[in-house]
Amino acid sequence: MNILHIDSAITGDASVSRKLTADIVARLKAANPDATTTYRDLNKGVPAIDTAWFQAVRVAPESPTEAQQALIDVSDAYLKEVQDADVLVIGLPVYNFTLTAQLKNWLDQISRAGVSFRYTEAGPEGLLKGKRAIIAYAAAGTPFGSDLDHASGYLRHMLGFLGITDVTFVPADRLAFDRDAGLARAQEALEQIAA
Structure with missing residues (x-):
């Protein structure tokens, strides 16, 4: 089993989604001791796609310039990690009712x-x-699956668009209102995951 472990939270050690992704990966590895893990922290920066990216990656010139090849190489690296993975463990912190800009940039990079x-x-x-x-869905005030949640449905849709339809959520939501209850809901969902 090859695991791709992705975090994108900006809150460092205080991040609930980072703790949940680590717990999920640990659970998978405990059940599959030979599993390998590739870790990608999107908070370190994922280039946004732009006209130069489109010209390099999507138009795909036969003889790319050095600058175009550098853009292609970045996108290829993100995509290869997904292609090589059997399981993706993705941290989905919700900021302003949706996913992080870094996670959106990553989705744009791999949507080819x-x-x-x-x-x-x-x-x-x-x-x-x-x-x-x-x-691993984490939100201070946005209830998972509610009309305010513009993150989980979008991520599920994008993964499905790319062919990844076996998607499970471990939601820790409404943490600002009752942190203990939100974490308990996430733990219950975590324990339901078949490793």
């Missing part, structure tokens, strides 16, 4: 027509099939 998805006569088809995603 013809590589991670393709368009067919029947509609789009995700090409990253056969993977599982476990999402």
Whole structure:
């Protein structure tokens, strides 16, 4: 089993999503001692896509310039980590009712027509099939799955668009109102995950 462990919280050691992703990975590794883990902290920075990225990565010139190749290499590195993974463990802290900018940038980097998805006569088809995603959702005030939650549904949709449809959430929500209850809900969900 290859695990891709992704964090994106900006709150450092105080992060609930970081603690949850670590707990999820530990649970997976306890049940699968030979599992390997690749760790990616998106808080260290993920380049946003722009016109230069589009020209380099999506238009894909036959002879990219050095600057274009550097952009391609960054996107390829993110994508290869996902392609090589059997399980993605993703920290989803909710800021201002949605996912972090870093996590959105990462999704943009790995969403590559013809590589991670393709368009067919029947509609789009995700090409990253056969993977599982476990999402550690943490929010101070946004109830998981509510009309205010613009994070979990979007992430589930994007993963499904890329072919990852086996998605489980471990939600620690409403932490600002009752932290203990929110953490207890997350622990209960964590214990339901089949490692």
